[in-house]
Amino acid sequence: MAFAEIAPGVVGRAKSGDEEAFHLIFNRYGRPVLSFINNHIRNRELAEELAQETFVRAYRNLTGLKDEMRFSTWLFGIARNVVRESVRQMRKDERKVGLDEPESLKLESDFVLPDGKMLDRELTETIHRALAELDDDKRIVFSLKIFHEKSYEEISSITGHSIGKLKTDLHRARAEMRKMISPYLASEA
C-alpha cells in the first residue's frame, strides 16, 4: 500500500534529462499510479494509456517541480488530472466506460484468485462495485487515503480541495462502502 518516496537525487537526475533515472521513477511508481487510475477507470487497457500519459506529462513538467521530496504527491496530482480529463471526455462521448455502466463490471473477472476463494472473489467484486458507485471526489479521497495512505495535506495538494471537505468526503465514502461490504464484515468478524 504505502510507499516511501524515491530518493530526491533520482528525481534531480531525471530533471536534467537522465532517461535511466526516469525509468527508475517509473519502476517505483508505475504500480501505484496504474492501480490508482485503474480503480477509477476500471479498464486495464485505458488505464495503461492514462498511466503512460501521466508519466509523459510528469517528464515534460519535471523542471517545474519545486520540492523533490513531494514527488509522489505531485505525480498523483498529474494522474488525477489525467483521469479527470479522460472521464470528462468519456462522458462527453457518452461512452462512460467503467464508471456508470453495469456492463463494465465484467472487467472485475480479470482478477484471478486461487480456488476456494469464492468469498474473497465476491468481496473483491463488491468493493469494486462500491467504489464505482462513489462519486468522483469521494472515490479519489478514499483511494488516496485508504489504498495509498496519503495524508490529508497531500490529498489536498493533489486534489485542490480543503482538508475539511476531504474529511467529510472520506467519512461519507467509508459509510457508503460499509453498507456494501457489511455482509462480509460479519463473516470476517
Added chain:
Amino acid sequence: MNCERCQTELEDFLYGESSERLAAEMRAHLADCAECVALRDELELENTLFAQFYERTAIDPTAETWEAIRARIVAEPARQIHAEPKAGWWQSLMGGWLTPVVMRQAALALLLVALSVAATIVLMKRRDDGKNIVQQGGKQQATPQIPTPSPAASPIPSPTMDVARVDPSAKPSAADQSSAQQSSAKRDAVKAQPLSEQELITRQLARAEREYQGAIKMLDRVIAKRRDEIQPEAFKQYQASLALIDSSIAQSKRALRERPDETSASQFLLSAYAKKVELMQTIAMN
C-alpha cells in the same frame, strides 16, 4: 473525552492524523470504553479488507507501457533551450538533454564513422591501385582518386567525396606514383589472396555503414527532440531531401548487391551516407 467525541475522531486517529495530545486522550478513552473499542475494531477490520483488496487488484504496468513512455519522452523537445540565446548545435546538446554518457556515445559514433570510412577508402584505393597496375601491364596511369577524410576536417566525410568530381585526365602525382609502386610491391600478396581482400573491403564497408547508421540514429533522436522548434517548411524540405538521399542509398546498395566489387557503388554509398549525416547535422544545428 466522551464517546461521541472519540467516535468522531476515531477514523483520523487510525489514519495517524490526530495530534499527539488528541491521540493520547483517545488511547486513554479506548482503554476504558468497550463500545468505542468495538467500533475501532470494526474500522480496523474494514481497513484490513481494503488493504487486501488493494493487494489483490493492484496491477503492474507492462513492459510495453514503459517502451511507449520512453518513445514519447525521447521525442520530447530538448529542455533548457529557452534559457540561453540560440547556441550552436554542440552547445545545445551540452546544455540540453544530452547527458555526458550520450555525448560520449555520440562522439564515439562519429569517430567510428570517420575511422571506418577512412579504413574502407584506404582498402578500396589499395585494391584499385592493384587492379590498375595489373590492367595496364605495369604501365603507370592516373588512378581514380578516392578522397580520404582529412584528420583536420570534420570527422564526417565531406559530401564532395564523389567520383563525379574526379578528373580522369589528371596526371599522376608523386604520391600516386609512390602509392602505385607500393601497391605493385604488394601485388603478389594481393594476387595470392584476392578474395580475402574483397571480403575485407566488404566487411569494412559494412562496418562503416553500421557506424553511419549509428550516427544517423543519434541525430534522428536529436532532431525528434527539436521537432517543435523547426519551421514546418524547413522540416518539409528536410524530409524531401532525406527521401532523395535514402533513395540514393537504396540504389547504391542494390548496385553493390549486383556487383559487390564495384568500387564506385561503394563510393556512392558512403558519399550518400555522408550527405545524409551532413543534412541531419544541419537540421540539428539550426
